[in-house]
Every structure is written in structure tokens, then in C-alpha cells.
């Protein structure tokens with residue numbers, strides 16, 4: 011079924027109205043040699059499927075997986091202690107129910123304000139929520155995902171300062187760093203990584219390096235909690251990064267986790283000029299890595315350099331409040347090569363999910379989610395450290411994720427866990443943040459004490475089976 | 477005028493201002509709860525916690541549902557409204573695809589699970605990779621890009637890497653990219669993001685001006701980005717010559733695949749000289765637009781460009797070949813000349829699931845019928861409207877047809893003093909989403925009905941458009957004052973940009 015509902019008779023009627031004998035005639039400007047002489051050869055798909063066949067085929071492919079979590083529902087799935095940039099949080103049903111209304115799912119970008127007040131207002135609420143989460147002043151209607159949001163933050167810093175050096179904390183998620191390298195690769199911008207000694211970067215080191223570039227630093231990028239789960243001292247680091255050198259002050263880019271903002275100091279509280287992160291934890295299912303949500307916020311002074319769509323409040327001709335796309339002269343459809351970014355289609359529906367999630371949680375709910383993450387992760391860490399052979403790889407404050415040194419290869423624990431329906435964590439070597447006897451464990455509010463105990467038992471047994 | 481057309485705004489109270497969620501906030505209210513903490517509380521060191529919780533709205537469960545339900549009622553959508561937005565391919569979004577994306581076996585997958593745990597997902601991605609390559613008539617596909625613009629960016633990086641490679645194009649000085657003056661804004665913007673120098677090629681009669689092009693292609697040219705069928709809704713039959721001009725000069729031809737809905741299954745870009753292209757799954761392959769996203773922008777390339785594709789790539793082990801162990805499908809980072817990563821994790825997975833489901837439902841014959849029906853529907857509308865809405869490129873008598881969309885520059889109507897904005901807003905009164913305006917040329921409407929609308933809907937659109945043309949003559953003030961049936965009317969966009977208010981209370 012290809013969802014075309016024109017009948018044969020109707021097609022004839024339409025052709026007659028146009029004054030041609032057949033559809034082929036309408037392709038008059040397509041040179042015949044470019045017309046495909048045969049049907050497409052689609053691997054394993056000789057012909058289209060009926061809905062029932064389609065559902066079987068999809069179920070078969072979905073059934074060929076061993077999902078870490080239960081997706082958008084509740085119950086089932088494995089016990090998921092995987093993090094590394096994507097987290098298994100509780101998704102209130104209201105998020106699925108409200109964000110997935112067909113009036114939101116099947117609408118285009120809200121170019122026609124009168125026909126799109128629902129989306130425009132929701133995204134205005136989203137922008138407001140993101141500024142309140144980050145403690146910054148302006149935000150946009152979403153970017154693709156975390157890594158490209160960081161790229162946009164760095165490019166904005168480069169474009170607004172006119173400087174050419176970018177310093178990045180070595181504790182940034184390696185995927186984010188890799189994407190940043192791709193984007194800066196063909197631009198006249200130089201990237202330098204500040205090594206993270208003992209899992210964190212030091213303010214002194216940042217100050218030294220910023221000074222060494224003699225006023226040519228556009229941005230200093232620091233993630234907290236960092237890829238090892240550790241909380242970086244943003245306040246001290248950004249203060250060091252922003253010491254004027256030869257009359258120029260670098261911009262501080264904070265890479266943040268929105269759930270952590272429910273408890274920890276926020277980017278704006280710590281001197282960040284720009285904040286970028288992934289909004290996946292805000293009611294977005296894991297879905298094998300996407301689509302997720304690029305969160306972006308900045309100080310008001312950077313407003314006209316912002317990438318992506320911005321929603322503004324205004325009034326209509328009778329003075330009623332309404333919302334519209336605004337400051338569009340920054341954007342590609344007006345400004346072409348001089349636009350602040352090439353982004354057009356963004357992550358609207360994911361921004362909708364985050365909006366509903368944050369409204370559902372409210373300040374107390376978000377704080378409780380963050381606190382439970384914190385307490386449960388610390389409970390797990392303590393219990394794991396008590397198992398002979400295991401210890402925490404780093405000392406100091408962490409949020410909901412931590413690295414443990416394991417007495418056996420992390421992969422062997424992961425394999426043992428598979429049989430028990432437990433995903434105990436990520437192999438630090440594979441993630442590129444450590445060696446093969448290290449496991450990155452994430453604990454969200456969803457995990458119960460009993461489930462954490464089951465994880466501890468798994469780790470204990472993994473050493474016995476050696 | 478037929479009444480009761482679904483999706484009109486008559487039910488939305490017009491005098492009522494929609495409150496923001498923050499204005500519904502009551503201290504202490506809350507919409508969801510969590511289980512009580514069942515582990516001992518850990519110490520939170522002084523100095524790491526925020527002084528107070530983020531200032532989010534506080535609403536109860538009923539208030540939450542009512543708020544976002546009412547917002548939805550203030551939105552047009554394909555489910556409720558005809559949405560002939562040119563260049564956007566607002567076709568039917570099959571509900572079965574939404575259910576597929578939400579299957580726990582897909583939605584519950586963590587992107588860092590071992591390959592053995594995600595075989596079904598990888599199989600689906602691998603199949604989609606092959607299908608899109610076949611549809612493109614090219615050799616290899618990367619599913620990673622997040623949207624069309626991201627696909628353009630990724631493809632331009634691939635082209636750049638190819639020319640930088642001494643064993644590849646070996647012409648690092650090729651940094652110039654050509655794009656027609658009708659190109660979508662993302663084309664030049666994507667060039668700028670990868671440091672390429674974009675040069676605009678003029679058009680003649682809605683097609684690329686070949687003489688101008690010849691004069692512009694040189695030893696610094698890396699590629700030309702072209703949209704075909706182009707943004708004026710025409711299949712540019714000079715494409716062979718364009719390809720030849722570029723290839724003779726050692727440059728590549730890039731296709732912006734935004735308009736694939738006109739040719740999917742009918743003609744393959746690889747067969748008409750394209751070296752590299754992107755798809756917009758959210759246009760051609762029915763993945764919903766979600767008020768602006770998510771989309772997906774897979775790219776397809778010829779073999780000589782494949783070594784530069786981003787990592788990871790989904791691969792299949794030699795089927796049952798001796799000595800192969802491990803799972804059948806896997807994510808490979810093994811690509812020595814790769815441009816690297818362009819996003820975290822794998823791609824817009826659940827969008828790709830929907831894309832797979834759409835292609836699977838259509839099949840090879842169904843896909844061709846999609847394109848042909850889209851072209852038929854567009855030409856039908858054009859034929860019925862052309863008496864009153866002048867069309868520069870459409871003239872059936874002269875065998876000038878449109879592809880899946882068409883452009884009208886309605887001079888007669890505009891002579892009444894009514895503007896295109898007025899027409900657009902009047903359409904909203906009729907429950908019809910306005911077409912794309914002022915693009916690719918000034919004072920035009922670009923109309924794309926897609927293949928999934930009924931003849932009744934197409935006829936009703938014609939009726940409404942003719943009616944508006946009549947009104948423009950007989951009662952222009954009525955049109956100029958539109959929309960009459962909308963929750964708000966004519967927002968002051970100038971004021972919005974002059975003193976931007978981007979946050980509540982901000």
C-alpha cells in the first residue's frame with residue numbers, strides 16, 4: 011500500500027483535465043534515457059507489503075533485539091545501567107500522550123503563524139524552560155543533538171569573537187570531541203585538548219593555556235558532569251578561562267546534562283556564556299541513539315548570533331498576544347552563506363517532548379529526579395566498591411555515572427549480565443575513555459535498591475566465574 | 477462554500493488569549509510523582525548544588541493535559557488540513573509507522589549496546605542502506621545525517637576529503653562550490669560551514685543558465701549543488717549537459733534530493749550524472765515533520781567517494797562465509813579515510829525505522845506510483861488554476877508540465893492590490909495551509925499537493941483558490957483582513973524582531 015487514494019477513474023479524469031493521455035506524458039522534460047526501464051530492485055522486497063505483513067516484518071526486526079529499556083512504556087526490558095550520553099530515565103505517559111498528538115506530529119515548521127500558534131507557543135515555553143534550566147538568557151527552538159549543539163556553540167563563539175583557538179576539556183564525551191574535530195577540520199580554527207588529570211581538568215591549567223594563546227582564544231569548552239560522570243569545577247575553570255588576555259576575554263561553553271541542572275549549579279550560575287547539551291534525558295526514548303535533542307542557550311548579548319530558529323512573543327492586529335518565528339535574518343533561508351548556521355529542519359517534536367516533560371515534572375519533580383539519580387548512583391558506587399576486586403577509578407564528586415575498575419574484563423561482566431537481563435555498564439575501552447578493565451556505570455531514578463543489589467551480585471559473580 | 481471542513485479554527489475561542497504554562501502555575505502543584513527513594517541519601521557536598529530548583533511551571537495532571545491539548549487545537553497539521561507547502565512534501569504520515577517506531581524492541585535500544593543485542597535494528601538499517609542506494613542509483617549510503625542540511629554538510633565534507641586525498645581527487649585547491657540562484661538557503665550555508673567558497677549560478681527560464689555555468693567552472697571548482705526537479709518545480713533536462721560540463725572540468729555533481737518525490741522509482745539520480753546526493757526522509761519517505769523535525773538526511777555516493785563517508789557504517793558479515801564469526805550485522809568504524817563523525821551515536825534511528833516501513837509498504841511499483849501520482853496531482857491543480865493564476869513555466873499546450881509542484885506568479889490577482897500574504901491568510905480561513913511563498917522567486921506561490929490527497933480535496937482547493945481570486949476583485953478588503961477564523965490575526969513580526977521577547981518574563 012503506497013497510501014495513494016486516487017482511483018483509476020479519477021486518474022483518467024485528471025489526465026483529461028490536463029489534456030494528456032497518460033502520466034508518462036507529464037514527464038516530457040525527463041529525457042527517456044533517464045527513465046528507469048524496470049522496477050527498482052529493492053533487496054528482499056519484490057513488492058510492497060500490506061499493513062499486516064508490514065507489522066510482521068517490523069515485529070520481526072524489533073524482536074531481533076534485546077532492548078536495554080522499555081522504550082516509551084513501562085515494564086519489561088532489561089535493567090539498564092548504560093549511560094555515556096544516553097540515559098534510561100522515567101518517561102511520564104503524559105509526554106507520549108501530549109507531545110504525540112497528531113496536530114504536533116504531522117505539522118511543518120511554524121512558518122505560518124496563524125496556523126501554528128500551538129507549536130509556536132510550545133516552543134516559546136521550551137525556550138523559556140531551557141533558559142531557566144541553564145541559568146542563561148536566550149535559547150532557540152532546538153538543534154539536532156548534543157554533539158552538533160556543542161559545535162554550534164563553538165562556531166558561535168568563533169564568529170562572535172573573531173578568534174581562532176578553541177580549547178576543549180579532555181573530559182568531554184569522545185563522540186562530541188570527534189564531531190567537533192570534523193566540523194573544525196576545514197575551517198581556519200585550531201582545536202587544542204586540555205588533558206584531564208585524574209578525570210578532571212584543572213583551572214590553573216586552563217588559565218595557563220588561555221594565556222599562552224595571547225588573546226586568540228574564542229572558546230573554552232568544558233562538560234560537567236563530564237564523560238566519566240565527574241563534576242567539573244565550572245566556576246573556577248570558567249573564571250580562569252575568562253581572565254582577560256591582551257584585552258580579550260574568551261567565551262565559556264558549558265556542556266551540560268539537563269537532569270543534572272535539577273540539582274547541580276547551572277551553567278549560568280558558573281559564568282558560562284554558552285550552554286549546549288543533549289535533551290534526551292527529558293522524556294525522549296533511547297531509540298538506538300536518535301532522534302535526540304540539541305539544547306542550546308546563551309547570554310543575551312549573543313542573541314543575534316544564535317543558530318537555529320527563534321520564537322518571539324508579539325501581538326496581533328487586535329493587540330492579542332501571539333508568537334512567531336523571529337530574527338530570521340540570521341538564518342539560511344534569508345542569509346545563505348552568511349547565516350549563523352545551516353540548520354533548517356530541527357528537532358521540533360523532541361523539543362515538544364522536553365517541554366511537556368519539564369512542565370510535568372516542575373521544579374520539585376526535576377529536583378527529585380536529579381536527587382534520586384545522585385543518591386542511587388552513590389549507593390551503587392559504594393556497594394560496588396565493597397565487592398572485592400572492584401574500586402572506583404576516580405575520587406571526588408560525581409552525579410549519576412561513575413567509572414569502576416574491574417578485576418575481570420568489563421566485556422565478560424557485560425556478557426554475564428546479558429544472561430540475567432542486566433546491562434551493567436559500558437566498556438570504558440570501547441567508549442574510548444579508559445581501559446578494558448573499566449566499566450562506566452550510570453544509575454538513574456528508575457533503578458530500585460533491589461535492582462542495584464542485583465547489579466552488585468552480578469559483579470560479584472563475575473569475579474567467581476573467571 | 478462547504479462547511480465543516482476538518483481542521484478549521486472555528487472552535488477556538490478567538491477573544492481568548494492562550495495562557496502560557498507558566499501562567500497556569502500554582503506553587504506546590506505537580507503532575508507526576510516518583511516512587512519514594514529506597515536507598516540511603518548520600519551526602520551532597522556543599523558548593524555543588526544550585527541555590528534553588530530551576531524555575532519551572534508547577535501544574536497538576538489535569539492542567540498539564542488541558543494545556544497541551546488546547547495548544548494542539550491551535551495548530552494546523554497534515555492529519556487535519558490540506559497542506560500544499562511547496563518543497564516540503566507534506567504527504568500522509570502512516571499511523572502504522574508511528575506504532576513501529578514505538579515498539580519497545582526499537583525505542584528501548586541503547587545506542588551503545590553490543591551488536592549482538594541489536595541485530596534486528598542493524599538488519600533494518602542495512603536493508604535501508606541498500607534500498608536507498610538502489611533508489612539513488614548510487615553505490616553506498618550513509619544513514620547518519622540528521623536532516624537535509626546536515627546531509628548537505630556531510631556530503632560536502634566527503635567531497636572535500638576526496639579532493640584533499642592525494643590518492644583520490646588530488647586537487648586540494650578545489651574549494652569552490654557552485655549553486656544556482658534558485659538554490660535552497662541551506663546549500664550555501666552548508667558550504668560556508670565546511671569552509672567552501674560558494675558561487676551563485678544564474679538561471680534562465682527556470683533552469684540553470686548553461687553559458688554562465690561554462691564560464692564559471694574552473695580548476696578550483698569542487699562541485700555544483702543542484703536540485704532536480706528544481707525548486708521551480710521543473711525537471712531540468714539540461715542535467716546531462718550540466719553533468720558533462722562539471723565532469724569534464726574534474727568537478728562533481730551534487731543533488732539536493734528535496735524533490736525526489738517527483739522521480740522516486742521513475743528515474744535515478746545516479747543514472748543522470750549525479751555523483752553524490754542527500755535524501756530528505758521527512759519529505760519523500762513520509763516521516764512526519766513534527767512541527768519542524770526530526771528529519772533524516774541520508775546521503776548516497778558513487779563508489780570512489782565511499783571511503784570518505786562518516787563512521788560508523790552498518791555492515792553485514794559475508795553471509796555464512798567460512799571463518800566469519802560474530803553477529804551477522806555490525807557497526808563498523810573501520811574506514812581509514814573517513815571524514816569522521818558528524819553526530820553522536822548512529823543517526824535518527826526511529827525516523828529511519830519509519831522510512832524503512834514506508835518503503836517496505838510501497839515496494840518498487842508503489843514507489844513509482846507515488847512519484848507519478850504526485851506529478852499527476854500537481855499538474856492537475858496547475859491545469860485547473862492556470863486561467864486565474866499565471867504560471868511562468870506551465871503550458872500543457874506547449875508540452876510544458878510541472879513535476880510534483882508548481883510555481884504561480886498571480887499577476888492579475890496581485891494587480892487588485894491583494895498580496896500573497898493576504899491570499900495565504902485567507903486560505904487559513906478555509907482550513908487550508910498556505911503554500912510556500914516568495915520562493916524560489918519573489919511574488920510566487922509554490923504549490924505541492926503530494927500524491928496522498930483525494931481528488932475531492934484537490935477540487936476543493938481549486939474552488940477555494942478561485943473563490944479568493946474572485947474576492948480579490950469583488951471584495952479585496954475581506955481578503956486583506958484575513959484570517960477571520962484564526963486564534964490570532966496578523967502578528968506584528970516587525971515588532972517581534974525589533975524588541976525580541978524570546979522567553980516568558982525575559
Ligand SMILES: Cc1ncc(COP(=O)(O)O)c(C=O)c1O
Nearest residue numbers: 354355563623624625660662734
Ligand atoms: C530544496 C531544499 N533543500 C534543502 C532543504 C533543507 O532540508 P532540511 O530542512 O531537512 O535540513 C529543503 C527543506 O526545506 C529544501 O526544500
